Amino acid sequence: MPADDATSMAQRTPPLYGRHEDRGAQFTEFGGWEMPVEFDSIQTEHAAVRESAGIFDVSHMGEIEVGGPDAELLLQRLTTNDVSQLDRGDAQYAAITDEDGVMLDDTVVYRLPESDDAEYLFVPNAGHDDQMYDRWTDYRDAHDLSATVDNVTGEYGMVAVQGPDAPDLVAARTDGSVRDLGRFEATYAEVAGVECLVANSGYTGEAGFEVVFPADGAGAVWDSLANDCQPCGLGARDTLRLEYGFLLSGQDFHAEDNPRTPLEAGIGFAVDLDTEFVGRAALQAQQETGLDEEFVGLVLDERGVPRHGYEITSEDGDTIGEVTSGTMSPTLGEPIGLGYVDADYADDGTTVDVVVRGTGKQATITEPPFIDQ
């Protein structure tokens, strides 16, 4: 049974906590934050995002601003993608790796539409902001770079408005220029009188926007955008991203518990080996020798639900991998999962078993997304 609200005193709470409480949300601890997991039901919220629109409070995501003459260089050295490709208002997905190429986190790097203090903003996952702030400042100081690094996580809130109706909805609440944004482009726009960074991006596979705003404007922004829009919790956020096979930091990879390189985790598209970054040599070597294990999707052919930590075996019963995420897909009504398997078993259509409470259940390796795009 999920924990009720008797949680630890040290939890961080989003600026919209009171609004969620009034709306009857159930909460959960995630990455040190007390966040809404469910407002109505996960199935209802999930369906709203696939069919119309939903709004998520994602203020648990970190925000770190980077500025100064060496800002680009610092980000180039500490993220796997090519930051020099970013024009103003562009965003980019990247991994953050250590010397061994192991992912510490994944992130989106924004080159801000206009520069006043900071040139860049990057968004680490919940609970990683302090670690990344230290990583950025340590590297800067060790290499004598001239860059400002500010962890502004507590000063900002963030929401995601996602679904086929999200563009109309967000355009109606702004001056409409957000319609012109391409995928992974951002602009400044006012929502309910609050200046926001609005990016065409998300974690659901649907059209939509992510909106960053000063914490003291959070209520006004939420009230404006959540009008005629289903509020959604982290439960639906998880089922939505799972149907598209998007990674969840800490669950599908974890620096200590499940160390993975971005190549193993299937996000080689976010790695540019022509740039110089921490972990590059290790990834180059792995690229040359090939992968022992690969990140795959699977669909269970029998009744049951694959879950984090369940063993994956071959039909002969040999252990070949482990499930890292799984759920009953609300869209398909079928059990789906993500995980790592021996590369010999990673081809689409391969039959494997997932061990559910001691019993092998047949599953088929299926490349995500699990639903039609």
Place this chain on the structure above:
Amino acid sequence: MSFDVPDDLYYLESHEWIDPDTGRVGISDFAQDELGDVVFVELPGEGDEYDSDESFGVVESIKAVSDIYAPVSGTVTDINDDLADRPELVNEDPFGDGWLVELEFDDADLEDLLTADDYQDQIA
């Protein structure tokens, strides 16, 4: 939020109920609400025997896997086959069509269980 707690049933602290007349066992209205959308129910076979407080199956929602415990010692005489295709019955009608199993048991064992009033106090 208030939850149904029918007077004629007995309860476990872990949110299972048993009907003393029929031996039917299920999870409470409170429990189904906490779990959220139930997507899979794993039940024992007819004739299986369980001690009280022993896990006899699993109810899975999208967000959680929850063991279900036998309120009393007994033998499974029937299982709710409808749940294989319609696990959502546990949410929709936890004390009715969403029942899980029927147990043959000794009435004396009911003394150890919570009454509706006791259980109501627990979830209040």
